[in-house]
Amino acid sequence: MGQTIIEKILSSHSGQKVYANDIVVARVDFIMGQDGTSPLAIRAFEDMGGREVFDRERVAFVIDHSAPSPNEGVSALHKLMREFARAKGFRLYDIGEGVCHQLIPESGLVGPGSLVIGADSHTCTYGALNAFSTGVGSTDLAGGLISGQMWFKVPESFRFVLHGVLPPAVYAKDLILYLIGNVTADGATYMSAEYTGEAVKALSVEGRMTMANMAIEMGAKAGLMEADEKTFRWLARYTDRRFNPVSPDGDAVYSRVKEYDVSRLEPQVARPHRVDNVCPVGEVAGTPIHQAVIGTCTNGRLEDLRIAADILRGRKIHSEVRLIVAPASKTVFLDAMREGIIQALVEAGAAVVTPGCGPCVGTHNGVPSDGENVISTANRNFKGRMGNSKAFIYLASPATVAASALAGAITDPREFVK
Amino acid sequence: MKFHGKAHKFGDDVNTDYIISGKYKFKTLDMNELARHVMEDLDPDFHRKVAPGDFIVAGSNFGCGSSREQAPLAIKYANVSAVLAKSFARIFYRNCINTGLPVVECNTDLIEAGDDLEVDLAGGVIKNLTRGVDLPVKPLPGVMIKILNDGGLAAHFRKHGGFNID
Structure with missing residues (x-):
């Protein structure tokens, strides 16, 4: 039986062929936490009896949500993060480096076929690079930091087929807002959104990141796309690492499929x-x-x-x-x-x-x-x-x-x- | 686990910013402090109205939005015993299991604000004592029951040294 993108990535990371609704423990390629969520993850890490992180090259903290610190409460939490990252020997992106969801793709450590968890709901952004990346809470993050693993229920997939090319002054943001308005805030709950079609191919990688980023706003666990020449060119600026691009099978099973013609879309609010x-x-x-x-x-x-x-x-x-x-x-x-x-x-x-x-x-x-x-x-x-x-x-x-x-x-x- | 208390009713799509606003959660790890602001933007007096054992009862997609684990923790520290909703957003749902806040999917149209409820998690029954009706409950996946029974994910890790969900 054919597989969707997310079924393939979860299969390759769990060592077994899995399909929607299976429950698996999967290996994680990269783990990220930000300043709103990492302090609780540090507390959970200690509560779990954690000593070292599973791989210091595959972990990063980012101080981006309140950076630079606006008050002493935040300062104390930032300090906690800096001390923890230094003690465990992994990278911390401090104030001024940028938003986690820009920095992790720019790190070159994440790409087609990767599996990433981040303690931030918009971690789904890297789906634009054909990576299965998803937001988790602080305790799941701590479990990942210790074990390099996480348990998943393999999501069903929702395929968005986007025909046509966006008109002038209409962008990826307008398109994703339109889709969210159309399927509603829980229209893809616990599903993997797979975006495909001429309109996606025509978007820049940056536009695709906007599309993937907002998958969570319809409840989705991921917002995935196939990799193409644009993806590889974008990644080449940051790394010469080779990845394993993942395409869905022709007979993959989708729980929902919706088709749209975007060629007459207007700017959306x-x-x-x-x-x-x-x-x-x-x-x-x-x-x-x-x-x-x-x-x-x-x-x-x-x-x-x-x-x-x-x-x-x-x-x-x-x-x-x-x-x-x-x-x-x-x-x-x-x-x-x-x-x-x-x-x-x-x-x-x-x-x-x-x-x-x-x-x-x-x-x-x-x-x-x-x-x-x-x-x-x-x-x-x-x-x-x-x-x-x-x-x-x-x-x-x-x-x-x-x-x-x-x-x-x-x-x-x-x-x-x- | 058996709980008894009153229903505090909310609508659909209650997001984690409404459960605990970002302006508070970035500042502190003191969950008792966060509990004073729980649901504040929907009902500024909520933390004063809620009595130990009470329930939050909501419509669909409860907990949508950010991945902040402060959301289930703030609810738990406000002495709410469980959240009942038609459906939950997925990150929030996992966070509840991991931190030991019981979440129950059921038809909350059969519950009105102020109703007296008895929730038996092990027995899988919700009794609306005010209205004299029993609500069927959608059971949790086995892996979540295992983690809840261990006392949350941290306790699960301490007990098994890692994931042990088979």
Whole structure:
């Protein structure tokens, strides 16, 4: 019987041929924790009687969610992480290095066919590189750090066949928002989303990362794609390691298959306070905006900053809007400086903050005020997500956010993109 | 394990930011402190209303969103005995088992806010004493029962020195 991508990766990592709903203990290739989750994992590691990590080359901690530290409580937890990583001899990416979900792919240690767990729900991002990567809690992470293994129920797969090519000024973010709105926030619970079709092939690896990143917003355990020449070229910048790309069999079994034609898709916006509360930008155009955010593990990569800069270059943002930009990593930041992107953004009125999660999780870097509207390239618009439950968060592409920052209100970016 | 308490009712898609906001969870490992803010953005008085043994009762997709294990821990430290929902998001569900917070899938339409409930996990029965109805419960997968019976994943590791789920 044929296998899906996730069935193949879990088979190769558990030494047996497995199918959906089997329960397996699998070998893990890489393990990541961030500053919101690692402190509890350290406590669980000690509680489990852990002494050393299973392989210090296959483990990393990242300080990105509240970086640099905004208060003494966070500082104490950061210190705990630094001391633990130093004592166990594995890598810790400290403040300013960037968002974990940009850094782990850039590390070159993760690629096609890899199995990765991370104590962050958006770990599913590396599905764009044909890796099965998934978010876990701190105790699962601790078990992985000790044993190099984790138990899995092999997920059923949900195949998204995406025909056609996206129109101008419509991006991967619009596409994934549309899909989430269509299947809803629990439409793929415990499933592996497999994205395929002409539209996926046409996307850059960065766009694919946006698609994979938000698989969790429909409840999925993974958001997987096949590897192609674009994948290998992207990886070649960071490593000469060889990976084992995985394609689904022609007779693989999918629990659900949905087909879409994306060629007439419009820019999409997720309205407060649900990621699946999605509509075409026209339905909310004119909504006043007080803060605009470009960055995060969803849309803080070079391509995203370039799209925003192309709209903002030579213009000024609206006088009543704050625009916050957080590059996804130091590498992205440096690349963007070399290209003049940062200059264009700052001249337009952007405040650039430390590479990392920026204001997305509500710990620092731009907590909105009561009654304010925020438009953001992030992946979640839950009430209180950015630190104030009386603010309203809209999610959109970097182009829509940039256009909205100029106008001071939600704006269709198509008038700015030729 | 048998619990008795009142139902505190919530809707669908209660995410982990609502269970415990990011603005608190990054600051401390003191779960008693986090328990004072549990469900705060949905019901600011929740931690005062809840009595030891009470239940959180919700619709579908409870615990969606982030992987923060502070979410089940904050619920547990608020003295909630179990969460009953039509369905759970997967990372949250695993985290509950790993940290020893009982989670039960059942038809929560048959429970109203304030109902008096008796939950027998071993027997697989929920009795709604207020309404005089018994709710069937979807059983946990065997691996999860094994980890729960060991007292969570940390205790499972201490007992077996690693995974022992066959």
